[in-house]
Amino acid sequence: MRQIENDIKNNFPHLREQSSREIYFYNAALFDMYVSFIKAHPLFVCETFIKPDEKKTVVKIVKKTTPSLQERGMSKRDVMQRAKKVKNDEFYTRYEDIEKEISMYPLEIWHDKCVFCNCDDAVGETRTEKDSSAFALYFIKNFIRLNLKKLICTHYSGQMDLFQAGAKGYIFTKEGVKEMTKMPKGYTGCFEDPLSLKILNEEADIVCTNPPFSRATDYWRTIINSGKKFLIISNFTNCKNDKYIPYFQKGQVWAGYNRVDWYLNPKRQVVNASGHWYTNLPVINRPKYKNIKFMTLKEIPERFKKYDDAETLIVDNNFIPTDYKKPFAVSVYPILSGVLEKGYKIVQAKQYRPYINGREVFARVLIQKENMD
Numbered sequence: 395m396r397q398i399e400n401d402i403k404n405n406f407p408h409l410r411e412q413s414s415r416e417i418y419f420y421n422a423a424l425f426d427m428y429v430s431f432i433k434a435h436p437l438f439v440c441e442t443f444i445k446p447d448e449k450k451t452v453v454k455i456v457k458k459t460t461p462s463l464q465e466r467g468m469s470k471r472d473v474m475q476r477a478k479k480v481k482n483d484e485f486y487t488r489y490e491d492i493e494k495e496i497s498m499y500p501l502e503i504w505h506d507k508c509v510f511c512n513c514d515d516a517v518g519e520t521r522t523e524k525d526s527s528a529f530a531l532y533f534i535k536n537f538i539r540l541n542l543k544k545l546i547c548t549h550y551s552g553q554m555d556l557f558q559a560g561a562k563g564y565i566f567t568k569e570g571v572k573e574m575t576k577m578p579k580g581y582t583g584c585f586e587d588p589l590s591l592k593i594l595n596e597e598a599d600i601v602c603t604n605p606p607f608s609r610a611t612d613y614w615r616t617i618i619n620s621g622k623k624f625l626i627i628s629n630f631t632n633c634k635n636d637k638y639i640p641y642f643q644k645g646q647v648w649a650g651y652n653r654v655d656w657y658l659n660p661k662r663q664v665v666n667a668s669g670h671w672y673t674n675l676p677v678i679n680r681p682k683y684k685n686i687k688f689m690t691l692k693e694i695p696e697r698f699k700k701y702d703d704a705e706t707l708i709v710d711n712n713f714i715p716t717d718y719k720k721p722f723a724v725s726v727y728p729i730l731s732g733v734l735e736k737g738y739k740i741v742q743a744k745q746y747r748p749y750i751n752g753r754e755v756f757a758r759v760l761i762q763k764e765n766m767d
């Protein structure tokens with residue numbers, strides 16, 4: 395028994411509460427992992443089931459926990475006005491999408507690193523994976539395998555929290571888990587709050603999350619200016635948007651490996667939105683290079699070449715002319731497939747909106763082959 399206890403202690407230290415030393419299952423999935431570990435242990439004997447007693451009708455005295463509007467000093471109108479301002483940022487990342495992307499990077503990049511998930515609830519209200527961030531869940535589950543030093547998750551309680559129940563933060567280390575209880579007054583868990591910025595600047599090594607779509611420009615500015623490593627999900631078309639183009643041009647960000655098309659809404663229904671991973675971590679042997687079709691302009695089929703009203707060449711379907719000296723326009727696909735790593739650069743300063751026969755067609759990215767004289 396002692397050996398099993400020791401093995402459990404060694405394998406789940408980050409789930410232990412620092413004060414009580416009890417193992418604490420933040421999510422049902424972590425408990426399942428714990429049970430599987432015990433069942434797979436060489437000293438495991440057998441599993442027995444205890445039949446629960448017949449259900450008795452119990453009259454429960456439910457403690458009222460949600461304060462009334464009156465107690466909050468709010469009117470119904472205040473609540474409605476707050477609710478109206480809520481932008482729909484509640485697209486939750488699926489566990490499998492995180493697993494798929496992270497599996498592409500070498501394990502060593504996480505070694506002894508502090509990962510900061512700054513838009514993530516590690517411990518949802520129901521304490522199940524249904525309302526906990528899959529980022530938090532992934533890093534807690536893989537804490538030992540990735541050999542992390544620390545995982546810090548902070549959660550925003552701003553717009554969606556009509557009753558302002560308060561921000562949440564958790565710190566996981568090899569010694570155990572600690573809830574951040576001493577939050578400064580007015581801390582909302584916003585990635586721009588002074589405490590979040592202090593964690594970002596002083597503790598974080600790698601930031602990993604799916605930030606709010608409605609705050610993406612501010613989020614990118616904050617993370618990129620911090621100089622920290624990051625792996626985040628954002629809109630599929632960012633590389634043709636002038637707010638983000640300078641980051642691609644300066645080589646401060648590039649596409650991660652995968653696109654992300656499916657998310658969960660607050661009811662945990664699968665919903666569609668076009669996202670992609672972006673990072674400043676090394677992307678090695680990008681599998682999507684093979685999607686780019688490099689050939690001379692002449693070889694590119696006519697139906698994928700056209701000129702806009704300003705006589706700029708537009709090339710579609712992932713074709714890239716290798717002998718064209720002037721800037722030409724492409725969709726976001728070759729950019730996300732890594733064309734900027736193959737000797738091409740983005741040359742536009744602002745959004746490029748082509749017109750053909752006076753009609754606006756969809757925006758593209760103007761690129762040019764480097765070192766063409």
Ligand SMILES: C[S@@+](CC[C@H](N)C(=O)[O-])C[C@H]1O[C@@H](n2cnc3c(N)ncnc32)[C@H](O)[C@@H]1O
Nearest residue numbers: 483485486487513514550583584585604605606
């Ligand atoms: C796209 S969701 C993704 C949530 C989680 N990171 C995930 O991947 O499942 C973005 C989250 O950021 C939260 N959020 C909104 N504004 C925020 C802010 N200013 N700072 C931090 N988080 C914010 C939203 O409430 C929402 O839960």
